[in-house]
Amino acid sequence: MIARHKIAIGVALGLIPLLALLFAFDPAQCRLFPSCLFHLTTGLHCPGCGATRAIHHLLHGHLLEAFRLNALATLLAPALLGALLWERLSRNSARPWSLSRISPALIWTLLSVVLLFGVVRNIPFFPFTVMAP
């Protein structure tokens, strides 16, 4: 059985070339990255639409541009990364923290926010159009 940390290292190593590609090429300018299938088939913006472009701009430090393309992904990406790191670092401490221990209400709120964001950014007039990628 492969140890968990070896899987984590493998995933991290696999992400580096992907992030390097995403850093080098703007998904808005080239067809190297897959477009959102939800958008292709329905014409609507899903909660994740614009996230690839947003991460491209995040990697370049263009916070505002990333926020404009996908505010949700721009806010969630550092939060999720932070949560994963915190979970790992506190594992051997006296009081380990885990995402399994956060309030269920917080997860329900998160799910509602994701779904609401997906609905709101499709409303075709100001100020909701600001949230469309």
Add this chain to the structure above:
Amino acid sequence: MPQYKIIGADNNVYGPVSVEQLRQWIAEGRTNAQTQVQPDGAADWKPLSAFPEFADAFGLTASSPTTASTPPAVSVPNYLVQAILVTICCCLPLGIPAIVFAAQVNSKLLAGDMAGAQDASNKAKMWCWIGFGLGLAANLISTILLLVIFGIQLSELRRF
């Protein structure tokens, strides 16, 4: 993942089993604090009470108010990060059940229902993998189709 062997009440050796399985046995009362346990790779057998990683599982069955109120040190993964990534990055309809089961892991842990939490955890993991697999396959196929239809525009790549 550590594996454990145990000696049952009938003096037979059971296992090796995972931490989760052993915790379930504790919750079901199939093992107790005196049950002899041998971790994978260890030479000697020790009573289950000597393993701090299972101390909290006894708190749940012993129903003593002091131990039951402290949250268990070892947690059941809820795969929340993976569930959100699947929802946003690949497959919205399959990511939603993954997030729902992630929330259930937390509520059941809060209620002290270890077996229920483990069950929800397994389901959250399953939905994450289904969403990831289908999302990956669908995106690969659509990317290849788009590349074939439009042709790989090398000029686009050279622009940078």
